[in-house]
Amino acid sequence: MPSIALLAPVLLPLLAAGVITAFGLGGFNLGRIAAGAGAWAALLALLVVWLPLRSTQELDLGQLGFGSPFQLRIDAVAFAFGLMVLVPAALVLTLQRRSWQAAALGALGVAAAVGAVEASSVVLTALAGGTAATLAVIQLDGEDIRAPRPKWGMLLAAWLALSWAGVILQVRGGTAAYAAVPVSALTPPVFALIAFAGLLASGLVPWRSWPAQVWSRPSLRAAGLVVATLYPLGFYLLVRSYEMGDGRYPHIAFQAVLATWGVVVALGAAARAQSAATRRGFLGEVIPGIGGFALMTVALGTPLGLVAGLITLAFAAAMTGCLALLPDRGGPASLVAIAAAVGLPPALGFGARILGIESTFEAGDFFGFIGVGASIVWVVWMVAGARATGLPAGRGRPAPETSPRVAMAVAVVTLVAGPALAVIQSAYANPAQADVMPFPAGAVSGGLTSMVTVSTVLPVVALFVPLLIIAVLAFGAARSSLIRTQPRPPLFTFPWTGAIDRLRREVASASLPEQYRSLLDLRALESAAAGGRPLVWLASLAALAFAVTR
Amino acid sequence: MEPELLLGSTLALVLAVVFAPPRAPRANLLTWGLLGLAGMAAIAIAPTLDLIVLILLVLAVLQARLASHRDFATRLRAPVLAVVLLALGLALERMQGPVVLDRFGAVGIVAGLAAAVGLLPYAHEFDPEESLVASPIPWIAFVGPLLAAAVVSRASGVVAADAGDAFGAMLIGLGLLNMLWGAVGSWRTENDAAAWRYSFMSDWGLALCGFGLAIADGRAAALIILFSIVLGRLPLYLWSRQALREKVPTDRPINLVVAAVLAGSAPFAGFPARVLLLRGATQLYWPLALVLAAAMLLWLPGSLRLGRSMGVPRGRQAVGVAIVLALNVLLGVYPQPLLTLAGL
Amino acid sequence: MAQLLSAIATHALALVFYPGLVTCAVFGGLAEIAWLSLTAGGWSWPDLPRRRPTPVLAAVLVCSILAAVQLAAPFNPVPSEERSVVVAAIALAFTAWAVLALTVELVAEPRLLLIVQFCWLLAVLGPAVQPETLRPQVLGNVLVPALLPLKIACGALYLLCLPALLRLWPFAPPGDRRTRRRVDAARALCWLPYCGLFTTLFFTPPGDDALGLLRFFGITVIVAAVLMGVGVVLERRGAALTRSLYMRVIPPYALLVLLGAVVTSFELR
């Protein structure tokens, strides 16, 4: 495979955006066809580039001009995250009708996200990720400017922070290429910047952040695509950090703090999910919740944790595709989606979370307590999921942007994919883990039928296949008509959420007391500073002269 | 750096004239634009700072002679102050005396540069209703970039080594002042045209910081920022003037794209400039990079406002906007050719 | 392939017969009859045979048999290294909330139940933190003196939580309008997993012989009997005392257990 083929997963969506624009300007809306084709073609290209060799491939196209070469790299990590971005994006681009402008922007966003994943260096990832973020904001505002969207400043802060981390690596270590950064260059402050960028880029915070907010938009066309393209990128940074740190973060405290933060994020989402007034409200919290679990395991710093995290992220990607296409009405599609989301056994989500919790115990020290916490959070998710099955549907999305059958198919696939956990682990997660954690102590093994960890074996095929058959028989015989749709009170509310809201409102409405306003009269300041007054100039000159004598 | 900026300014003039709004005085724009270009060409080839200062004086007098809402003397004040400060700064640098004199000389040059361009604390008086060519905008967005590049490059041969630190520190200090004031001003000021002017200032703040860092990365950042002013912000401002008069804010995707260009978001030209600036600052003194990174976030609110103030470009103007966006993307993703051309 | 098919068959056997569905149903049925006899003076058949099962029962069935096969029951066809306490705990946790899917009115004291379940999870998983293993029989076999106090404390917490989790408490769901108390099929399926898990985690694992079988089920029956006794006491003392117990005693005790677990982990580092 010529190395120039590495460009294909980025170029094909770009090409699709070009074609859509050209036809769009001519009055033809090729949006859905071309954008979908572009995304699927990119996915195909990624598979074609990676699968035959299954080894790292690089393409160097020279310097770009800001200290970073235009170097693309497809390794197991890029492949895994590429799939996470492309599969749900291709699904929603293909199945949702949108204007040619939105389709072109969507295709560009996909290209940028894949570019971020394929980039071989931190700075290039920042450029591509920043582009994806910009396009995401434009897509969302273009669709509905009044609807919730990620704060642009927050996204910009994330990618600027990453850029800064990248240039620090360039200055201190001579390079920001993931594979070449000296371990000593990944100092705690640099990693703190990367982690900050990762958390902000994916909105991994305990309060209601953009991955939850965008699901409350009247239309979910742009929201689904944005979550599909942007959400995995923050995790990507955390995974790549292992590669730069030779398999670990610069200090174990980062692992502990980030893993705990992941549990807190999942708890925040679970708490909101169990108090959601509508099913849409619950479903909006699903991705942040899964993200919290993924963060917990990815940050543990063990091979098992990373593998569990990658599988959880793949599950999140599948759920993104599902939720973006799910209509706001009752029925089997919603039920199956909820069951898959909360990780009913033997679903993929169940297996991934079990592995994740096991990984905390096997990580040793106090990490086991994080696992206890994660189990408790999972219980809250169970409550939320059970409660959500009978909640009113919610706002009511436009029918043309939904596809209940495909949504249900995706949910069913994640439900029945539990037995395939070992296959996913061997083919998808293990190679990525091996790429960034070169020392295999504690690595996950077990072939295609079981997942063998240090302390246990999870016989996914032998245990989950019969369980699945029993589940199918049991649920097939059950009557779902007994589920009563009704407003349901939340089980609990955090006592401090009201206080936080009050504080936020007070800060937002804070104003300077009347008697001090003359001191900070912006108009007067403006006229003094920018009014072209010689006296001000003279005073400034004196100030400068005084400053240089210090 | 100057020839590249001259090229950029020429391209900006072409864009401005060809894609000007229907009611814009094209001939006037072209005439005065060409005159400005001639002056800029003279500045670019001038071997000494003395000649640059004299050319600056000529350009100031010629511009002040244009019909305007402001009187002749008022419009000349800031440029003449610039000329005097630059001249005094040069004189002090050339005298043999204590080090403090060299530093005062550096003060003169830096303050003169700020006054010539119209940056804080020497901002030119601005009248939103004034015609474009007679307003301070040509100084800050058309002549200024090349003038600044020329002054800084010539000053490096004049400013004594002992005063070099003070020279850089002052540029960075004024850069930060302009960044903060410009970013906040473009967000909070009442008048949309004034907001545009402040947005130029904020970009200039980045450029001054780049020059002040006195290393290749800083200069490269400054060059990209100046290019983005000339080939991004200036044409966009020109095309927004009609909508500014009509005061119809619009929220179309194109307005957001323009906001992204103005905010320096990836993949537009501002982003690599910011990356280079952060790199330069990290090499020099990392807390400066922290301050810069924090300040860079202030661009967004103002940029969103300015993007919305642009209206919906139609016809030729839309083509112009598309070209500007394409140029900014090119510069944002692949600035290497420009930097190579400038020897950076 | 043959190995895989054999493994599937073995696990299917475990899930359906022993210690899975059939065993759970028999054990649970007997426990339910005993419980109803104690509290209502008699019993009647559950609704199940007369109608199609509810999704709740389906979910409980799947989860309870998954939990059951994780037990260290003698002759369990699932190899010991393939069992996990996390799988058992999470699967059992699902069973407590499945009924909420139908309507909120069928869950009595949901907030209290949630708190109790948190405490129960701590009791199950707390002893696994320091040994860094999740194999139930290994945890049951832990007899390190430094870990014994924690193990005993967790065992007590486990037992205190079980009456609530098995709903052997004097709270009736607001939507329960049945006049006659029937065998609760969903609860019946949970008796063995809950009680058996206690035996697994807090007693040394029995051998795969008749004596072992007797020992395992003997302890499990005793646990069930103790629970019924506690349940009867709670029924007689009334809802106020029960609420007070589960609100004011168990959570602080769970916090103490957590503290103990942290201190133990710290000491044994």
Add this chain to the structure above:
Amino acid sequence: MAGAAFVAWVGAAIVVLADGRRGQALGLALLAMSLAVLAWPAGMAAGSVAIALGGLIAAVQCWRSGPAAWGIMPAGSTPRLILCIASALFVFWLAASVTSGPDASLRFAVIVVSGLMGARVLMSRDTSVVLTGIAALALALGLASGLAAQSPGPGPAIVGGLIAAGVLFVPAAPIPSAIQAASPAPTDSDGA
């Protein structure tokens, strides 16, 4: 040379203190001649001629435009007088005492003329006064290159002379009538 520097100051001071065309022209002429004298020994013979010619042309043009009066030190010009004297004393101290080297007169003339002309332009709103100040400033700038250790040649002086000669001929565009009516009448001495 010291005398030429003094005359340059006198010329600059007259430009600052005079509001009439004749006074301005006189100041400009004195300034041009003295600066030309100072330029000659600085190795800028051609530049010296250019400065003299440019200054004289400007002085003649100035004589022919603006109010036909001398207008030297009108009422209210005390601050300007103080400015002239104080600046002379300060720059004299700077050129003679703080700095070293052989060109003290040149240093004095360049700094004091540039400073005073800058102040004159900033103080006034009258177009002819401003233009006179600019012409004088251009002459001083042309001379300033003589301070450099390696002379840049006569280029700056010639350009300065040309600017001085031409600047008073540049036609001023009228302020739109609507704005003129709305604005307060310009005065010569505001800001003084």
